[in-house]
Amino acid sequence: MTKIFLDNNGTTKLDPRVVEAMLTELEADPSNPSSTHSFGRSAHLRLSKARETVAEYLAIQPSELIFTSSGTEALNLAIFGLRPEGHIITSKIEHVAVYHTIEELQHPVTYLSVGTEGHIQLQDLEEAISPDTSLIVLSAVNSETGVKNPIDEIAAIAQRSTVPLVVDGVALLGKEPFSIPPGVSAMAFSSHKIHGPKGVGLLYLRKGCNIHPMLIGGGQEQMRRAGTENLPGIIGFAKAVELLHSELPEATKRMERLRNLLESGLKGVRINGTGPRVCNTSSITFPGMDGEGLLIQLDQMGIAASMGSACSSGALEPSRVLLEMGLSREETLSTLRFSLSRFTTQEEIEAVVSILSGQQFS
Secondary structure, eight states: OOOOOTTTTOOOOOOHHHHHHHHHHHSSSSOOOOOHHHHHHHHHHHHHHHHHHHHHHTSSOOGGGGSOOOOHHHHHHHHHHHHOOOOOEEEETTOHHHHHHHHTTTTEEEEEEOTTOOOOHHHHHHOOOOTEEEEEEEBBBOTTTOOOOOHHHEEEEHHTTTTTTEEEEETTTTTTTTOTTTTTTEEEEEEGTTTTOOSOOEEETTTTTOOSSSSSSSSSHHSSSSSSSOOHHHHHHHHHHHHHHHHHHHHHHHHHHHHHHHHHHHHHHHEEOSBOOOOEEEEEEOOOOOHHHHHHHHHHHEEBBOOOOOOOOTOOOOOHHHTTTTOHHHHHHTEEEEETTTOOHHHHHHHHHHHHSSSOOO
């Protein structure tokens, strides 16, 4: 049975070149980057090189990077670690790693709305900021719809208001080139969303921003995240980032072309999110269809899609994101997300269009 993976916002396959880089590290001499002997010093050099590779791509200083175990940990570290003492601003469509973490703080929260566009309105953000506002947390890209927030403008507002801004960049990295605006205090990323290994995340923390560690122990990551670094995973992450340098521009064009081919080939459906989107994501409502049933049918034919974020899709509840965008409960339960990668082929998209075109939508 042919296998077609269109759930790349949930995870991505390891690039073979990433595997090769990781195997080299896994087969190296036993070493701990914190050890002072020659084995440890060698490991520390490899860790530093990986950090420099990622920092160069993001156009930041290596000292501004904190390696973590996941994007979720990076977001938790930023939100808890910045120690907000008052009012927080976020949106109603954030990933659960943001949504539930902010709830845990039990501070006053303003949840910015989004409409059918799928992104916040800058005027709403400006009006929500008060003298008591201590933190803004927003995503660069919504992982369910692919819709982008105007992060440059958001960062400018945060900077003018002197309010720390945490950005969830997990769904942005690997989709298009970008730079981190000056008004961003912290930004989270994840390795396994860019054909790197699972178990590695990253927090960018702007120089001068103080953060309180969540993990206490050794002095790793400049005293900001205790625990021996996952060096094979970090080296794999760095290799995946390195590949973005040369391959992302062409990959972005190809993914956008294939996404458009998918959307234009389906009749009687609705594409969710009228705002600007990244190149690889389609949230598609199939009117009158049982989304879960369709998902199962596709799975039985070897096609992987999803009904939303992988961190939430185990529960058969309507998507909070789509409800906020104005869809009814029935419409959300008739919606699937298709997310492509740079390994997705035209033949795969044509096969999926052919299969889905045989369905009856009402």
